[in-house]
Amino acid sequence: MDEAYVYFKISPAETNYVNRILEGYEYLGVMTTLQRAEGICMVRCTPDTEPLVRQVLASLDIELTFLESYTNEF
Numbered sequence: 001m002d003e004a005y006v007y008f009k010i011s012p013a014e015t016n017y018v019n020r021i022l023e024g025y026e027y028l029g030v031m032t033t034l035q036r037a038e039g040i041c042m043v044r045c046t047p048d049t050e051p052l053v054r055q056v057l058a059s060l061d062i063e064l065t066f067l068e069s070y071t072n073e074f
Helices: 012-024 050-059
Strands: 004-010 030-035 040-045 064-067
Touching (some): 012 050, 040 050, 050 064
Antiparallel strands (some): 030 040
16 A cells, blocks of 8 residues: 655644544544654655645644655654
8 A cells, every 4th residue: 555644844732633633534644743842743644645634734723834754863
């Protein structure tokens, strides 16, 4: 199965809110926090659901920045 990843940055205080919204869209994707302090998260989804994931995230009334990729710098 092909996977797609949507990386984004939000306020850490908004993490639970965004996760709950995405959980409401069953089978859309799974959100993971990559760097809690910086608010860097990703949604693992399929190529078919990636556009809808982006649409849902963009529609939220919070400050959200899409990231092209993510590199763990540990």
